[in-house]
Each structure stands twice: as structure tokens, then as C-alpha cells.
Amino acid sequence: MRPAHHHPEALAGAKTLIITNGLIGGIQGAAVGLVSAVVANKYWTRYSNLTRQFKTFVMLGFIIGGGCWKVDTGLIEYxxxxxxxxLQAQKQQMxxxxxxxxxxxxTGRTKPATGKN
Structure with missing residues (x-):
């Protein structure tokens, strides 16, 4: 669903931001997950006994979580x-x-300053 208040240029910018921030956040999440997995495997004996599927699930949580976090913060800033x-354009118009x-x-309607419509 496309919001009615956005122009196509703004939506194109948001799509680009989603893709780039998703990739960057996913890579950052993978790095954090990898370091966490290595440390957990070395110092936590129960982690080394977990199945490969569960370890993959945990790693995907880091990757997806990092990507979503980065996309969300980027879209808020955007x-x-x-x-x-x-607001700057509206101020300039006024x-x-x-x-x-x-x-x-x-509402953006222009009227003569005399007060008559």
C-alpha cells in the first residue's frame, strides 16, 4: 500500500534506503552473531551440545534483527x-x-492580505 502523502521520488528513496540499510544491518548482525557464537561455543559447554539447526536459528535471529533495526532507524530518520x-518549503512559500x-x-491557500476573499 502506498501512502497518499508521499511522492514517487520519496518512495523511491525509501526503497533504496530499505535495501541498503537492510544489507548493512544484516552484515552487522551477522558479525555480532558470529562473535557471540564463537564466545558461547568456547565458554559455554551447553551451547556446543545444541543442534546445528538451533544454532542456525539463533544466528538468523541476529541477522534479521540487525537488518530490521537498521531499516527501522533509517526510515525514521528519512x-x-x-x-x-x-516544512522548509511551506515556510518559504509563506x-x-x-x-x-x-x-x-x-491549508496552503493564498488570500489577499486585505482580509477580503
Whole structure:
């Protein structure tokens, strides 16, 4: 489902961000999982007795968790940046309208500054 308030350019940027941050987060999660597995295998005797399938499951948890975390934080930052750019554009529009002697209400409609519609 595509949100109605986003432009196609913003959605393309979000898709790129999801792919890159998913890969980066997955690699970081794999690194943390690998170090954790080596340490657990060396110092925790019960871990070495676990099945390979369960160890793989735990490793996938690190990979998927890292990827999801990185994507989520990246999308939050991206949404904040889009909102900031929108507010800056709206502010510029209002300043331009004031310079032209017009009034812009919160909906973005321009009216003459005389108060008459």
C-alpha cells in the first residue's frame, strides 16, 4: 500500500534506503552473531551440545534483527528529513506570499492580505 502523502521520488528513496540499510544491518548482525557464537561455543559447554539447526536459528535471529533495526532507524530518520524539507518549503512559500502582499493559511491557500476573499 502506498501512502497518499508521499511522492514517487520519496518512495523511491525509501526503497533504496530499505535495501541498503537492510544489507548493512544484516552484515552487522551477522558479525555480532558470529562473535557471540564463537564466545558461547568456547565458554559455554551447553551451547556446543545444541543442534546445528538451533544454532542456525539463533544466528538468523541476529541477522534479521540487525537488518530490521537498521531499516527501522533509517526510515525514521528519512521520514523526519522529508517532514523537515516539507516544512522548509511551506515556510518559504509563506515568506514569498508575504513579500507579494498575500496571506497563506494553514491549508496552503493564498488570500489577499486585505482580509477580503
Amino acid at each position: 521520514e523526519r528529513r522529508l517532514q523537515f524539507e516539507h 515568506e514569498d506570499a508575504v513579500n507579494r502582499g498575500e496571506y497563506v493559511d494553514i
